[in-house]
Amino acid sequence: MIEEKGSYVMKIAVSSTGPSLDAHMDERFGRCPCFVVASAGESDFEPVDNPCATQGHGAGIQAARLVAEHGVSVVLTGRCGPKASDTLAAAGVLVVTGYGGTVREALEKYNAENASS
């Protein structure tokens, strides 16, 4: 865990097929097998298993709770259903959809697009 640092570090969760930066992203939010949670501006990351992946229904909602509990403020994914979107919005988590490629590529793309702002 990185959050006990005194200063606020923005955490970004990427829906992934595996627990590493070089894993391919899973375009699904709720049913991805795991999230890679990275801290902005650091190379450190934390893999978070997604136990909701095989759940019958409500997977997106539970996945949203999971990332919110890990203190994530931004989710990068391919697509996100309406229930998961509502839950993430209520938790104050920003969702950015349309991402693909590897986890590393997604993080680099997001960081490049948001570096200037």
Place this chain on the structure above:
Amino acid sequence: MRIGIASGKGGTGKTTVATNLARVAAREEKRVVYLDCDVEEPNGQIFLEPEVKWRRPVTVPVPEVDEELCDLCGQCGDICGFSAIVPIGKKVLIFPQLCHSCGGCRLVCPLDAIAEIPREVATLTAGEVDGVEYFQGLLKIGEAMSPPVIRALKAVAPQAELVIVDAPPGTSCPVVEAVRGCDKVLLVTEPTPFGLHDLELALDTIGCLGIPCEVVINRAGLNGEATRELCRSRTVEIAAELPDRRSIAEAYSRGEMAVDVDPDFRDRFVALLHRIEDQP
């Protein structure tokens, strides 16, 4: 006698068997009640064409949170097994379509901040045609949960000499809810690999429920031997075989019933009816 018509695989002829059975029973002056429990797609009306007597809504209770009282303790979310109520951030989200109406969230709320409000999910229709009392449920578009509707349908239907329950396809909760309480289940199958596969699943499901069951082979002809072999190995009797016949398919495509157009089919359904009635 309450008889369930189920199948496993969809499109094998549940409604064909159920409607034709209802018609031959009504012709014998029996009081027949027909329940179309395939509430996602009730098709019995296409063939029976009942005159509608009444319609009424089906509601299910769903939670509503008084945000003035709620302190976001989270107990409602913990007890919900379906993520239908989710305390998150500074509010409690409710997803009514996931709610199974158990009332658990209201019971555990220490502040009495949760009330249950009715939500309309379906319409029940009652009608009558040629001695058949017809009842169906129809889920609203976008609704996912049919068991409460099937329960409501079963609750409004009167007892009768013969109650025919036309079940939905598959082997999941809606089927279980539809056939629960039946004295016997007829499993309608077709002699295809897919039909055979799903018949096995359906036999397991009905077996778990402990309801006596028999098989009806629809469109029988080619490849029927594998189905008969399965029934022999499971010691399940074949109550009827309905031959594959183009004239029946043509009548069906016009919304006509097999027993009205083909004397041989009428004889087969009369025999099936008497077989059902004569068995304890």
